[in-house]
Amino acid sequence: MSQYVVAGGTPLVGEVEIGGAKNAALGILAASIMTDETVTVENMPDVRDTNVLLDAMEGIGVEIHRPSRHVVNINGSRVRNVNIEYELIKKIRASYYLVGALLGKYREAEVPLPGGCNIGSRPIDQHIKGFRALGAEVDVEGGVIRARAEKLTGAHIYMDVVTVGATINIMMASCMAEGKTTIENAAKEPHVVDVANFLNSMGAKIRGAGTDVIRISGVRSLHAAEYSIIPDQIEAGTFMFASAITRGDIMIRNVIPKHLESISSKLMEMGCEVDEFDDAVRVVCARGLRPTQIKTLPYPGFPTDMQPQAGVTLATSGGVSTITESIFENRFKYVDEVVRMGADIKVEGNTSIIRGVPKLTGANITAPDLRAGAALVIAALAAEGCSVVDAIHYIERGYEDFELKLKHLGARIEKADGETEIRKQKLKLLSA
Ligand code: EPZ
16 A cells, blocks of 8 residues: 655645546546447546546446546447446446446446445435336345336436435436436535536436436437536645645635635635635635534535545634534544544544644554545644655545645655655655
8 A cells, every 4th residue: 555755834835726526527437328429528537436437437348548638538339238347346436327327328237336435334225216216127136236127217206315426326317218307305516517517418408407406308319529527626625625724825726616615615714715716716824723613514515525624624723613424424534543643533423523732743644535535634734743644545536646736835745655665755855
């Protein structure tokens, strides 16, 4: 496993470019095989999750060409089977999007159950409810989801919980069904809207994405499209909190400020200055941070994917803050790690009580999952002294060139692979 070696204590200052949204890209990649014509997707993030999904798609015969790092051409006309190999797809959760796409196009799919971050139980009952409502037979056995339908017919589907994955999956499965489908209590995240816009660019008829009710009128087929993915709301938010925790001044470029409103609002409550521009936000933290209360909610609420980054930042504020995690049941695993850096945080059920401390100190810490890993890196950047963050493969699932972007902002961070390199990088950073 690789590590980051970090020498903390330097405010991050400068500009950073945000890449394409990973969680939009995963749905868009799956949806791209629903036509036999070639689809071009731009602003594709070059991260492990999307690359694993592309490999799995190639494994069933999808033709993939990458004319450049962030552009991918996809042609699904030669898909030879609908059975995804476990070895190919076990590393990511979004494998389930292939069920919606393959069912929607071929009326059948066999996909291994998702893997992914251990932030909670991650059920798929709402996905299955949607597929069955459209007329598919769905069973889960031997760790594989099997779905098949003679015909898919539009249905009125009421989601029992607001779920990004199931909303996207049902949009895909229903876009070539006969008749109209309504999804009530739909997820409204920017990446749900992006997948709907992408499907519409291929000829689908999806209305209402971004609201509680999405209406889909089935079409006979989908066609070629060229599409550019929206900027990643969570990558942007991570750099916004990196500025706050290091008391820095960062201009975050290539964002949609509207998508960041709940994050900007919390940072202003905490005492940061946040300026919005057409496609950028600037976060300046010139003084100490104030405590606050956060409850994670579906969009447009405060995103659960930003909860760890907010937690480590509030650990350095003055006063007592609380965070309530209402989406996942196991998303405080970073707390034990940041407590080893001197934080004073207690977790009771799905709420953390954070007593701010004057400073964090460097330590050897381990990334427990994707967003917690990113949070531990920004905590190490703020801490006094040297830290080693282990298991950074989690971080590489969702952040492109993370350490390079941080270095460009003045961070003293290097990648290492094992004890010898860790020692070498420590010497290099501490002598710089
Ligand atoms: C997506 O996961 C994201 N992943 C997650 O981001 C994100 O945290 C989550 O949405 C919430 O915004 C991708 O897009 C690949 P959900 P997803 O279905 O779709 C319950 C990251 O860091 N639920 O919206 O799996 C579920 O248990 C990742 O990039 C059911 O009960 O999340 C949870 O409590 C981590 N039954 C809630 O809904 C279901 O069938 C929200 O889950 C599905 C979900």
